[in-house]
Amino acid sequence: MGEQITNAEWEKISPDNFETASLLRAVDAIDDLRGDFNDGEYSAPPQIRTDLLRLHEIAMAVINEGSRSRVSALFELASDLDEQISHLVNRLDEVQDTLSQLMELYPESLYYDDIEGVSLGIEKFCALSDNRCLEI
Secondary structure (H helix, E strand, O other), X not given: OOOOOOHHHHHHOOOOOOOOHHHHHHHHHHHHHHHHHOOOHHHOOOHHHXXXXXXXXXXXXXXXXXXXXXXXXXXXXXXXXXXXXXXXXXXXXXXXXXXXXXXXXXXXXXXXXXXHHHHHHHHHHHHHHHOOOOOO
């Protein structure tokens, strides 16, 4: 099914059009983000989550309760989180750019095979789930 691509599509999938090492750089980018999203010690939530909740607490005090004494803390934490999130977004953009470059090579003939494969997959699922297959 998926192996039936045209010669022109096959020629497009080449080292001239995509550097496979870029996928390893995408893995490096994800590895760089793992520390920001891993659970902490004793299964504590990621620090970024804790910091966002703390920011909410401070924002409630400043904005909703009028606590002038916490304005500095509000914007210091917001600035730190903004910088951290910008870094995360930049790294994820690198990963997405790599995947987008690869997807530009997606053979059109595979797209049509995938559409046909979806209905075949459903029929096979019906057969496996109750030993019968309904007409779909």
